Structures are given as structure tokens and as C-alpha cells.
Amino acid sequence: MGRSRTGSGLAEDLLIELDRDAGVPLHRQIETSIRAGIRAGRLRAGASLPPSRTLAAGLGVSRGVVVEAYQQLVAEGYLASRSGGYTQVAASMPPVAAGAGPATPAAHGPGFRVDFGYGRTDVSQFPRAAWLRSVRAVLTATPNDRFAYLDGRGVPELHTALCDYLNRVRGTSAAPGHVVVCGGYGQGIALLIQVLVQHGARRIALEDPSSNDDALVLARAAGLEVVGVPVGPDGVEVGALHRADADAVVLTPSHQWPTGGVLSAPARAEVIRWAKRRGALVIEDDYDAEYRYDRSPVGAMQGLAPDHVVYCGTASKTLAPGLRLGWLVVPARLVGDVAAAKVLADRGSPVIDQLTFADFLARGEFDRHLRRMRPVYRRRRDALLDALRTQLPELRPAGIAAGQHVVAWLPPGLDEAEVVAAAARRGLGIHGVGPYRITGAGPGGLIFGYAILSEAAIAEGVALLASAVREVRGR
Structure with missing residues (x-):
């Protein structure tokens, strides 16, 4: 042989x-x-x-x-x-018998054989050796004065490195003087809402459906009225935004959460015209832009109108959420207020972490890490789509071209909440789209986070889901 x-x-x-x-x-x-x-x-x-x-x-x-x-x-x-x-x-x-990937108890719930919880990145792939090289370089070469109190925007080295990266890769029009470093997107949106209220804002528009654990909760706590703007296959419906009478809108235009739609060029231009006409602010959450598989890159909206768009970025989905590193590119008129809010919140983000990330970016290690991880996540996505196609062909996957999750729309007559409950009884953790709707209306769908699951666990999870669907149909 x-x-x-x-x-x-x-x-x-x-x-x-x-x-x-x-x-x-x-x-x-x-x-x-x-x-x-x-x-x-x-x-x-x-x-x-x-x-x-x-x-x-x-x-x-x-x-x-x-x-x-x-x-x-x-x-x-x-x-x-x-x-x-x-x-x-x-x-x-893990071995196939182990089922799910590394446990993340806070992401969904304990005790699941397989957990399709969303919003997680594979932290086991964190580039420790490259990060350590940057830490050593920072501790060796950083001037003493960098370890003293700084202003609320963060260290200049990171401002420059971020602008170089974002302008090159995301098509932003970012200047170092407009960058504010923050503790992830959660703190960033909190600072922006605080500043909006200070400037007299009374109503904020959110995509419907959208994540309800950041902007929605924070806006309501700050006294802002929240209005939902429906999302279609290609992102937010701009006509509804015109009717919302809002002072700001939070968008995920490059990969809408959770539907995965990409806001078209004409719709982006119309959103910008809306913002200029109303003097409103567009808050662009670019959470998933680095991971794309089947489509060309889509530039950030901030590059179209830097005076009317705040760009929000984070290392949580690309490196690890535990770093608590995020960044805002803010219009000039708001930089001082956002930086002051950051100082009031925590006196500034840790300097060594900022300098380490700046060195990591400048050395090209961030680019290398993304190039290494894209095929990993793509294979896991492909495993999910193959399993759905084979075992649950009646589900309609959407938003598959990028990101770390897929939404699959349920056929009429199949109740979302019943499917989620039946899946949980089989040891499968999965979220429905319904809880993330502001108005509560819309078709049923399931959110599959696949970033931390092995291909074997993904196949096992879809098999459990198919069993749950059969139970619900049989009632």
C-alpha cells in the first residue's frame, strides 16, 4: 500500500x-x-x-x-x-464526548451539554506569547511619566496606533485627538449616553431587535425615551428612523445584531443626511467587523461623516473581553465632555494595558491574530450551516457572511419560546430573538453563537435542537 x-x-x-x-x-x-x-x-x-x-x-x-x-x-x-x-x-x-467547548458560565447558564450562547470569543486562542512580548517592550522602554495620571482620553501611543489601524482597515477618518479609550463597549455607550443627556437629548433610537443589556438599560436609567426602529434584511429601516424624532441612534451597520444584515450604501447615506438635518448623533457599534467570510469588507460609517458619527470599537470580540479595552472616535465638539465623563467614572483606563495594546497593534500582531482566527471561526460556522441544512432544513439562516453568530428564522407555526424550552430540557442552551425586540413583534428566530464550540459540539447541538423541534411539532 x-x-x-x-x-x-x-x-x-x-x-x-x-x-x-x-x-x-x-x-x-x-x-x-x-x-x-x-x-x-x-x-x-x-x-x-x-x-x-x-x-x-x-x-x-x-x-x-x-x-x-x-x-x-x-x-x-x-x-x-x-x-x-x-x-x-x-x-x-476537548474530546468529542465532552460536547461543548470551554465553559463560560456567565454567558448563558450552567449545566448545558451544548451552549449556543452568543457574544463569546474563543479566549483560549488569546496570543499570549505575542502579548507578552509587547508587555516586556512596554515595561522596558516606557518613560516614567506615562505611569502618572493622564487625561481621560488615554495614552497618546494608543490613540496613534488605533487611528493607523482603523483608517487602514475600517476606512475611518480618525484623528488621534478624537480618540477616547474606555473599558469596553459597555462603558463607552454609558459615557456617550451621559454626554447626550448633558446636551439636552431626550430620545434615543435603537435597532429593533437589538442587544438589550447595554444601550437600552442605560438609556432608560438616564431618563431617555427609547424608541425601536425596525430592522429588515439589510439593516435598519431608514424611513422609520425619520419618524422616530430621536436625538441619537445606535446602529450596528456592518453586521446588525442579531439579524446579521448589512446596511446598504444608499441607506447609510440617508442616515447621515438624517443626522445632519436634525443635528443628531449616530453611534456606530462596529463590534463584528473584523470577522467576515463570504463578502467584501464594508467600511465604517464614521468615515462618511466624522462630525456626526461616533465610532465604537472593542477588543472583546477579537482578543478577549477580560482585557476591558474599548475605544471611541468622537466628533471634535464632544471629545472634551466624553473625556471628562471618563475621568469621573474611573480616572482613566490602566496605562500598561493601553501601551501594550498600542505596541501589539504597531507590531502587526493584531492583524496576524485576526488572520489566524478567521479560518477557525469560518470552519465552525460552516459546521453549523452544514448541520442545519441536514437536520433542520426548514430553518432559514441569516447573517452568515460575518461575525461569530448566526440567526435562523423559524417557519410559521413553530413557537420560538416553546422550542427554546424544549431545547433546554435536552441540555441545549440557545436564545430566541424575541427577548431582544423592543416592540415585541416579529417572526420567531434562534441565535446560534458558535465561536467557542468545537465542530463536534456544534453537530451535537443541532441534533438536540432537531429533537426539540420534533417534540414541539408533535404537540
Whole structure:
């Protein structure tokens, strides 16, 4: 059969067998063998793999073949590269029997076999070695005065690095003097609402449906009237925005949460005309823009009208929410007020974290991390879509071209709340769209967060959901 096995013992321990007559590239065969070993639990999390040169010699292939296999498995999240050239099984890859990926109790609820909770990123893939290099560079070279009290906007190094990145990648028109660093999007929107109230705002418009754990709660607590603006397949319905009589609107134009719609160019232009005519503020939450799979990049709205749009960004969905790093690009007339609100809130974000992220950006490590993670999330998304297509073809997935979640619309007659409850009884955690509607009206749908789940767990979760749907239909 032309099979090659190692004489060193290391490749045999990995159970790698190569069939040179199979017509399958050798690096693909190596990938398949290692991937199967991880999924079956033969290769435990944290286990070290042979150096590429050693494994190549044992298998009788070039080192480049093994390197290509290792790199692909690193990109998929099965392996992790460590400093010194070591390659290990990633801590986030459990055996198939384990079901769901790493637990995140705060995201949904404990005790689920599989949890499609949304809003999570795979923190096990955090680039620790690259981040540590930036920490060391900061502690070595930062002038002493940077560790004293600063103004509320944050450190100048991060302002510059963020503007370079955002203008290059997101098409913003950002100037360092207009950036305010904050503790994630949650604090950023709180600061903006506080400033809006100070400036006499009385009504704020939110997409309907939209996330209700930040802007909605904060706006109502600040005394603002909240009005929902319906969302269609291509994002917010601009005609309804004109009728809302609002002083500000919060949008997710690049990947609407949760429906995934992308606001069209004509609609963006109309929103800008609305803001200029009313003297209103557009708050652009660009939470999911870095992860796109099947479409061309869509630039930020802030680049169209920097005097009327606040750009909100965060490291929570790209690196880790525990960093508590976010940023606002604010129109000139509001910079001072937003910075003052930040000082009042907490005297400024931690300096070392800001400087570390600035160095991380300037070195290109952020770009490299995103390039590594896109194929990982894309494969998990593809696994979800394949499972839905096979087991629940009556569901209509939407917003699949980007992000870390998918919405699937339910067919008429299938009650959203009943499906969610039946899924929970089977150990499946999943959210419906209904609780995120401001008006309460609209079709039923389910939100599938897939970022931290293995492909096997995704397939198991959809199978549980299919069983739940059959139960509801049978009543």
C-alpha cells in the first residue's frame, strides 16, 4: 500500500499512517490523523507534538509537509504554537464526548451539554506569547511619566496606533485627538449616553431587535425615551428612523445584531443626511467587523461623516473581553465632555494595558491574530450551516457572511419560546430573538453563537435542537 511509518516511535505514538497511493496530499493525511487523535481524546489538551523536523524524518517526508500540516491545525484551533518552536494540542479542543467547548458560565447558564450562547470569543486562542512580548517592550522602554495620571482620553501611543489601524482597515477618518479609550463597549455607550443627556437629548433610537443589556438599560436609567426602529434584511429601516424624532441612534451597520444584515450604501447615506438635518448623533457599534467570510469588507460609517458619527470599537470580540479595552472616535465638539465623563467614572483606563495594546497593534500582531482566527471561526460556522441544512432544513439562516453568530428564522407555526424550552430540557442552551425586540413583534428566530464550540459540539447541538423541534411539532 506504500504506507510509511516512523522508526523513532514518535510518529507511531501519533498513529500517523501515510498512503502514498491514495491521491490525497501527504500534509492532508497528517492533518487528518492528528485531528482524529485530538477529537477521539488520544491526544490530550496540552500534549506536546514532535518537532516538525523529527516527525518529518520519521515519516520519510520533507519538513515542509509537516510544517504545512501543523500550520493548518493551528489555524483551525486544534494545535497551538509555543515559544521555542514547540507545538502542543490546544487547551480548547476537548474530546468529542465532552460536547461543548470551554465553559463560560456567565454567558448563558450552567449545566448545558451544548451552549449556543452568543457574544463569546474563543479566549483560549488569546496570543499570549505575542502579548507578552509587547508587555516586556512596554515595561522596558516606557518613560516614567506615562505611569502618572493622564487625561481621560488615554495614552497618546494608543490613540496613534488605533487611528493607523482603523483608517487602514475600517476606512475611518480618525484623528488621534478624537480618540477616547474606555473599558469596553459597555462603558463607552454609558459615557456617550451621559454626554447626550448633558446636551439636552431626550430620545434615543435603537435597532429593533437589538442587544438589550447595554444601550437600552442605560438609556432608560438616564431618563431617555427609547424608541425601536425596525430592522429588515439589510439593516435598519431608514424611513422609520425619520419618524422616530430621536436625538441619537445606535446602529450596528456592518453586521446588525442579531439579524446579521448589512446596511446598504444608499441607506447609510440617508442616515447621515438624517443626522445632519436634525443635528443628531449616530453611534456606530462596529463590534463584528473584523470577522467576515463570504463578502467584501464594508467600511465604517464614521468615515462618511466624522462630525456626526461616533465610532465604537472593542477588543472583546477579537482578543478577549477580560482585557476591558474599548475605544471611541468622537466628533471634535464632544471629545472634551466624553473625556471628562471618563475621568469621573474611573480616572482613566490602566496605562500598561493601553501601551501594550498600542505596541501589539504597531507590531502587526493584531492583524496576524485576526488572520489566524478567521479560518477557525469560518470552519465552525460552516459546521453549523452544514448541520442545519441536514437536520433542520426548514430553518432559514441569516447573517452568515460575518461575525461569530448566526440567526435562523423559524417557519410559521413553530413557537420560538416553546422550542427554546424544549431545547433546554435536552441540555441545549440557545436564545430566541424575541427577548431582544423592543416592540415585541416579529417572526420567531434562534441565535446560534458558535465561536467557542468545537465542530463536534456544534453537530451535537443541532441534533438536540432537531429533537426539540420534533417534540414541539408533535404537540
